[in-house]
Amino acid sequence: MGKCSIKEAYVRIENGQVYVCNMNITPYEKGNIFNKDPLRPKRLLLHKSEINKLAAQTAQQGYTVVPLQVYLNGSLIKMEIGLARGKKLYDKRQDIAKKDQRREAEKEFKVRNLY
Template identity: 70%
Template sequence: MGKNATKLIANNKKAFHDYFIEEKFEAGICLAGTEVKSLRQGKCSIKEAYIQIKDGEIIIYGMNISPYEKGNIFNKDPLRERKLLMHKSEIHKLAGKIKEKGYTLVPLQVYFKGSLAKVEIALAKGKKLYDKRQDIAKKDMKREAQREFKIRNL
């Protein structure tokens, strides 16, 4: 694995369904040793995770990293809050945007970049029910068109 090679660990597909993604950011994660070993085995879920800014720090809640089997007493709580590592200027920029109505921070994916664990977070705006229906209708039309194309080319 190269110095900048990325290995995807967890993905949050639901975020794209529930939110309009405005801007993406990369942040490091403050982890314990056994948590890193568990991530290397791919045991992580961010489906229920959310991000908040508290006292000038970005914290991710609800990110589930399963306990490492051989970690015994060194294992941490799988759902504990974890600090995300970003530059202060980026944190201030995000804090200003979040104060605007409708904006929130959502985790999109967790991955290794080289040997470092990273999380991709997005500045997102919540979708209304009719927006979700429009997206579903577009996907159905696209799928139907691909089916028609496949049938014609056989």
């Protein structure tokens, strides 16, 4: 039915197998008690060389594999994944400062437009 969320999902590599975790797939509405848990880890099918390459890249500190997009290709459900690096502390501080400035500007604009 196309109801899937990858908002908080991440990819984990264990024992030469790749799993996507925290990906929410809404259970089929007309299903019965045999519906699966929507947050269970799902196995991804990749070639061994791709798995080894991802494992080597995620071994570096600060890197993780995240799902970028989920789409249908015929009868198959495919997922596009990417290698991501976490933000540095100074990057986070800059983003917080920008958000605060934008929030203040919006508040000021709102107050001016009321009168």
